[in-house]
Amino acid sequence: MLALVFVNVVINYLDRTNLAVAASALSKELQLGPQELGYIFSAFGWSYALLQIPGGLIADRVAPRVLYAFCLITWSLATLCQAFVRGFASLFSLRLATGAFEAPSYPINNRVVTSWFPDHERASAISLYVSGQFIGLAFLTPVLVTVQYYAGWKGLFIGTGLVGIVWGLVWYLFYRDPLDHKTVNQAELDYIEEGGGLISRKQAGPAQASAWSWHNVKQVFSSRTLWGVYIGQFAVNATLWFFLTWFPTYLVQYRGLDFIKSGYLASVPFLAACAGLLLSGFVSDYLVKTGTSVSVARKTPIIAGLLLSVSIIGANYTNDTTMIIFFMALAFFGSGMALISWVFVSILSPKHLIGLTGGVFNFMGNLASIVVPIVIGYLAKEGNFNPALVFIGTLGFVGACSYIFLVGKAERVVIREK
Known part of the structure; x- marks a missing residue:
């Protein structure tokens, strides 16, 4: 089941980043400047972020098998249609559609992991499926660059779209929840449940059916x-x-x-991010198993990773390609370490509001997908990218301070009665 989610994440991020690979050629053909390109890059984030809370609520109500298949097929159709855009408006609209149909994906991922894994294995499980975004991009970015080189940016969108449509059918055929899986025995169900896994939606509590209320949202x-x-x-x-x-x-x-060379060099930071993510997940779970407090075991890798991400600013002080890639890889290694942060949704969420809390968490996080591309477009419009890297590094430092000073003891939030 985790392998299926892993592939979902790979495809999810292929359809988010194919535009980044196509951007140079596409922007020239469609005559898009840096600011327009920034808005195009952000289009996915507008709908993706704004629909996180509805997506989380839907993930609490619709079976992952059905909902994920629907999302995979629809966002892949939107991706395929991007091959036929004629200008800014049509491309912006289709990126909005891609973001909208991908919106429930991470709340679904969190629901699947919460159902299939006990608490002490969850960070490792999260790090493994999230690593799909980096492993896939590290090894497939050169492939995407090569596809575009020979088939053009239109062929790139058609190819990635078709892959997602086919995989949506595969997911529907093979995924099952623990109680519905024919090969899962009672001992495995007991192991998951005794370890804090929510194998049944009924365990979430009687309020699950009415998770949406202004009181719950306020809490x-x-x-x-x-x-x-x-x-x-x-x-x-x-x-x-x-x-x-x-x-x-x-x-x-x-x-x-060179475009082809950049495709291979771009894979290095993604591999570094994957290494950081896997290291963080397994170290965090190891610390929990050896008796370290959950707060320390979960927060330490995230804080260290966010502080490491500040190193991206170092690329401003060198013209050597090797050192540029080094600073980029080090920063993304740190960012990868911090991506086990999804474990806090499982730890902190009220039991009957896991989907809602996950939706809000992903909404707040993915505001960055709107803000960052646009701000970078404005900061780099005069041809100087240095301020953009300072902007990214500063946000990493702010994030580390947030975990240090705002996140207290890692324990489930209790909803106060009305």
Whole structure:
């Protein structure tokens, strides 16, 4: 089941980042300047972020098998249609559609992991499926660059769209929840349940059916601890969305690298991020198993990672390609470490509001997918990318401070009665 989610994440991020690979050629053909390109990069984030709370609520009500299949097929159709755009408006609209249909994906991921894994294995499980975004991009970015080189940017969108449509059918055929899986025995169900896994939606409590209420929404937004992880997630995603949008353009247009060469060099930071993510997840779970407090075990890798992400600013002080990639890889390694932050949704969420809390968490974090591409477009419009990297590094530092000073003891938030 985790392998299926892993592939979902790979495809999810292929369809987020194919535009970054296509951007140089596409912007020339459609005559898009840096500011227009920034808005195009951000279009996915507008709908994706704004629909996180509805997406989380839907993830609480619709079976992952059905909902994920629907999302995969629809966002992949929107991706395929991007091959036929004629200008800014049509491309912006289709990126909005892609973001809208991807919106429930991470709340679904969190629901699947919460159902299939006990608490002490959850950070490892999260790090493994989230690593799909980096492993896939590290090994497939050169493939995407090669596809575009031979088939053009239109062929790139058609190819990635078709892959997602086919995989949506595969997911529907093979995914099952624990209680519905024919090969899961009672001992496995007991192991998951005794370890804190929610194998049945009924375990979430009687309020599950009415998770949406202004009272519940107010509680999810009023917790200081939750605000700490919301701000931290915005900072984590700021670095991530630089790499998912502007990074290839930065290498080609602002550092003068060859397009094909940039495709291979761009894979290095993604591999580093994957290494950081896996290291963080397994170290965090190891610390929990050896008796370290959950707060220390979960927060330490995230804080260290966010502080490491500040190193992206170092690329401003060198013209050597090797050192540029080194600073980029080090920063993304740190960002990868911090991406186990999804474990805090499982730890902190009220039991009957896991989907809602996950939606709010992802909404706040993915505001970065709107803000960062646009701000970078304005900061870099005069041909100088240095201020943009300072902006990204500063957000990483703010995120670390948020976890240090706002996130207190890691324990489930209790909803106060009306």
